[in-house]
Amino acid sequence: xDVLGRATxxxxxxxxxxxxxxxxAAAPSDGxxxxxxxxxxxxxxxxxxxxxxxxxxxxxxxxxLGYIEPCGCAGLENQKGGLRRRDTFLKQLREQGWPVVAxxxxxxxxxxxxxxxxxxxxxxxxxKLMDYKAVGFGPDDLKLPAGSLLAAxxxxxxxxxxxxxxxxxxxxxVPRFRIIEAGGMKIGVTSVLGDxxxxxITNDDIALMPAKAALKEVVPKLAEKKCDHYVLLAxxxxxxxxxxxxxxxxxxxxxxxHGADEPPHELKKIPGTKTTLIEVGHKGMYAITLxxxxxxxxxxxxxPLDHRFxxxxxxxxxxxxxxxxxxxxxxxxxxxxPAPHAQGKFVGSKACADCHRxxxxxxxxxxxxxxxxxxxxxKPPRQxxxxxxxxxxxxxxxxxxxxxxxxxxxxxxxxxLNGSGCENCHGPGAEHTAAEKGSDKTLQRxxxxxxxxxxTGATKESQRESCMRCHxxxxxxxxxxxxxxxxxxx
Numbered sequence: 001x002d003v004l005g006r007a008t009x010x011x012x013x014x015x016x017x018x019x020x021x022x023x024x025a026a027a028p029s030d031g032x033x034x035x036x037x038x039x040x041x042x043x044x045x046x047x048x049x050x051x052x053x054x055x056x057x058x059x060x061x062x063x064x065l066g067y068i069e070p071c072g073c074a075g076l077e078n079q080k081g082g083l084r085r086r087d088t089f090l091k092q093l094r095e096q097g098w099p100v101v102a103x104x105x106x107x108x109x110x111x112x113x114x115x116x117x118x119x120x121x122x123x124x125x126x127x128k129l130m131d132y133k134a135v136g137f138g139p140d141d142l143k144l145p146a147g148s149l150l151a152a153x154x155x156x157x158x159x160x161x162x163x164x165x166x167x168x169x170x171x172x173x174v175p176r177f178r179i180i181e182a183g184g185m186k187i188g189v190t191s192v193l194g195d196x197x198x199x200x201i202t203n204d205d206i207a208l209m210p211a212k213a214a215l216k217e218v219v220p221k222l223a224e225k226k227c228d229h230y231v232l233l234a235x236x237x238x239x240x241x242x243x244x245x246x247x248x249x250x251x252x253x254x255x256x257x258h259g260a261d262e263p264p265h266e267l268k269k270i271p272g273t274k275t276t277l278i279e280v281g282h283k284g285m286y287a288i289t290l291x292x293x294x295x296x297x298x299x300x301x302x303x304p305l306d307h308r309f310x311x312x313x314x315x316x317x318x319x320x321x322x323x324x325x326x327x328x329x330x331x332x333x334x335x336x337x338p339a340p341h342a343q344g345k346f347v348g349s350k351a352c353a354d355c356h357r358x359x360x361x362x363x364x365x366x367x368x369x370x371x372x373x374x375x376x377x378x379k380p381p382r383q384x385x386x387x388x389x390x391x392x393x394x395x396x397x398x399x400x401x402x403x404x405x406x407x408x409x410x411x412x413x414x415x416x417l418n419g420s421g422c423e424n425c426h427g428p429g430a431e432h433t434a435a436e437k438g439s440d441k442t443l444q445r446x447x448x449x450x451x452x453x454x455x456t457g458a459t460k461e462s463q464r465e466s467c468m469r470c471h472x473x474x475x476x477x478x479x480x481x482x483x484x485x486x487x488x489x490x
Contacts (some may be wrong), residue, residue: 038078040304040306040307040308041308043306044080044304044306045304047301047303047304048289048301051291051299051301052293052296053096053097053098054098054099054183054291054292054293054299055099055183055184055185055292055293055294056099056101056182056183056185056187056291056292057093057098057099057100057101057183057289057290057291057292058101058103058187058229058231058253058289058290058292059090059093059100059101059102059103059287059288059289060103060104060105060255060278060280060287060288060289060290061086061102061103061104061105061280061284061286061287061288062104062105062106062107062136062138062233062235062255062257062280062284063105063106063107063138063257063258063280063281063282063283063284064104064107064108064109064123064283064284065107065108065109065110065140065282065283065284066108066109066110066111066116066119067081067082067283067284067285068082068083068119068122068123068126068319068322069081069082069083069084069319070082070085070285070305078478079306079307080283080285080286080304080305080306081283081284081285081286081305082284082305082311083123083126083130083284083312083315083318083319084311084312084315084316084319085305085306085307085309085310085311085312086130086284086287086305086309087126087129087130087312087314087315088309088310088311088312089287089303089305089309090102090130090131090287091312092309093289099182099183100131100182101133101180101182101187102127102130102131102132102133103132103133103134103135103189103231103233103255104127104132104134104135104136104233105136105138105191105233105234105235105255105256105257105280106135106136106137106138106141106191106193106233106235106257107138107139107140107141107235107257108120108123108124108138108141109123109138109140109141109144110140111140112140112143112144113334113335114329114333114334114335115326115334115386115387115401116140116144117144117145117148117152118322118325118326118329119322120141120144120148120149120152121148121151121152122318122319122321122322124152124153124156124158125318126315126318127156127158128156128158129314129315129318132158133158133178133180133182133189134158134159134160134178134180134189134191134231134233135158135159135160135191135233136159136160136161136191136192136193136233136235137159137161137164137191137193137235138193138197138235138257139193139197139198139200139201139235140200142164142193142201142203142206143200143201143202143203145203145205146166146167146203146205146206147205149166150166150167150173153166153173153174154173155173156173159173159174160174160175160176160177160178160189160190160191160233161174161176161190161191161192161193162176162177162190162191162192162209162211162214162215162217162218163192163193163208163209163210163211163213163214163215164192164193164198164206164207164208164209165206165207166205166206166207167205167207168207169207169209169214176190176214176217176218176221177189177190177218177221177222178190179225179227183292185227185228185229185292186225186226186227186228186229187227187228187229187230187231188222188225188227188229188230188231189230189231189232189233190215190218190222190231190232190233191232191233191234191235192211192214192215192232192233192234192235192236192244193208193211193235193236194211194234194235194236194237194240194241194257195210195211195236195240196236196237196240197235197236197257198210211234211236211240211244212243212244212247215232215244215247215248219248219250222250223250229252229253229292230250230251230252230253231251231252231253231254231255232244232245232248232251232253232254232255233255234254234255234256234257235257236256236257237256237257237258238256238259241254241256241270241277242270242271242272242273245270245273245275245277246270246272246273249273249274249275251275252274252275252276253275253276253278253290254270254275254276254277254278255278255279255280256277256278256279257280259279259280259281260279260281261281261282262281262282262285262286263278263279263280263281263286263288263302264279264302265302266300267298267300276290276298278290283474284305285304285305286302286303286304286305287303287305288300288301288302288303289301289303319380320380323380323381323382323384323385324380326384326385326386327384330384331386331403331409334386336386336401336402336403337402338402338403338404338405338406338407339397339402339403339404339405340404340405341395341404341405341406341407341427341428343427343428343431343450343451344428344429344430344431345405345406345428345430345431346394346395346404346406346407346417346423346428346429346430347406347416347423347428347429347430347433348394348414348416348417348421348423349363349364349369349394349416349419349421349422349423350416351416351429351433352422352429352433355436356422358490359422359490360422362488362489362490363421363422363488363490366487366488368419368420368421368488369419369420369421370419371391371392371393371419371420372389372392372393372408372411372418372419372420373418373419374392375388375389375392376411383410383411386401386402387401389408390402391420391424391469391470391475392419392420393407393408393417393418393419393420394407394408394417394418394419394420394421394423394424395407395408395414395417395423395424395428396408398424398469398470399469399472404428406428406430420470424470425466425467426451426452427450427451429451431447432447432448432450432451435447463481463485464481467479467481467484467485468481471484
């Protein structure tokens with residue numbers, strides 16, 4: 001979910017989502033779509049066409065970046081990803097008798113705060129439920145306190161790293177490699193955090209070692225295990241992954257991070273090597289599957305985690321528990337402290353109505369006015385989630401997810417700030433409304449200019465920038481400013 005919520009304008013589409021429970025949104029496993037949703041097969045293509053049952057199915061994911069649910073508010077038919085769909089996908093393969101080994105190259109979260117600690121823990125619980133066999137670390141994962149990380153992964157027997165460790169390298173909870181047996185085969189797996197990403201780690205409790213030096217120690221031990229396949233989960237750039245694959249040709253499969261937003265459609269090799277290169281894309285929207293056969297070439301499938309996959313009940317309970325924990329902790333428990341806004345305090349959209357009746361009427365008729373309400377209708381409700389409320393209420397920072405002084409506190413405490421109101425675009429209005437009741441014409445003119453987003457003095461670029469604070473690439477990837485601006489212009 002990282003941000004299921006963010007759609008001031010696209011809240012209209014969120015209403016569609018709000019009306020679809022997990023069961024309503026789910027499509028049968030054969031890909032037949034619910035009548036209320038578009039056909040995912042037509043939209044994203046068929047999967048495993050012409051495949052025979054493989055001897056082994058390796059499934060690769062990574063760079064979830066906090067999106068434990070499908071990203072954005074563009075309607076389920078336009079969303080991919082989410083742990084619930086991923087669980088259903090893996091279960092379907094296993095129910096068909098496929099020996100599945102699920103591997104993840106890390107990057108479960110993005111940013112650093114108390115909410116991310118909770119999200120990391122929930123993501124780990126989800127991967128354990130899905131029977132992941134090996135998981136690496138991304139840089140933001142390792143920015144969390146080592147004690148919290150250790151508590152989250154203890155006993156999971158999933159995490160592995162050749163060159164990073166919690167307090168030390170090679171602990172029982174994070175061994176330097178793992179040997180996995182499935183489908184009559186042995187798979188040797190290790191992971192590395194690329195040297196470039198190590199520079200982002202300032203946590204003294206995280207043990208670090210250069211990737212190439214670490215593999216020099218680990219690869220000989222892996223080779224002794226006589227595995228059928230060797231996998232390197234490289235949370236590293238393409239350049240570094242390529243360099244490592246050339247230096248250590250033992251690995252016939254390398255999974256890299258931070259490639260294109262969407263993984264390629266076809267199997268690739270790292271130039272100058274025999275190593276298969278896997279790109280997983282961003283936000284957990286895809287699962288890459290390699291089918292291993294005894295007498296046939298390896299087969300490749302990019303699996304879009306769209307609504308052809310129903311929401312798994314076990315993971316649904318996990319998501320509900322995540323939202324419940326956010327509610328119980330409250331903003332204060334999450335470490336959120338209101339910060340002053342440069343333009344002053346918020347007063348709510350009704351305060352604008354006395355002088356701006358026509359503009360207020362336009363706003364009142366848009367989904368913006370009901371943005372907070374939409375969060376109360378989704379299952380589970382999200383009005384206690386900072387990553388959602390930051391764009392679905394008035395008076396929060398939409399990119400850093402913290403409240404401003406006098407900004408929205410709760411539906412009951414600050415009803416005048418429910419919805420994405422005038423001040424989210426124009427800035428806090430307390431000084432402006434007070435000045436308009438006075439006689440200082442110079443002050444009135446200055447404050448009017450300060451809040452201009454439409455009309456005289458406003459530019460199209462300033463209008464677009466205002467919208468893009470919520471309708472960014474993460475949450476409204478297909479946002480068309482010209483199309484939607486016409487619906488709210490005033």
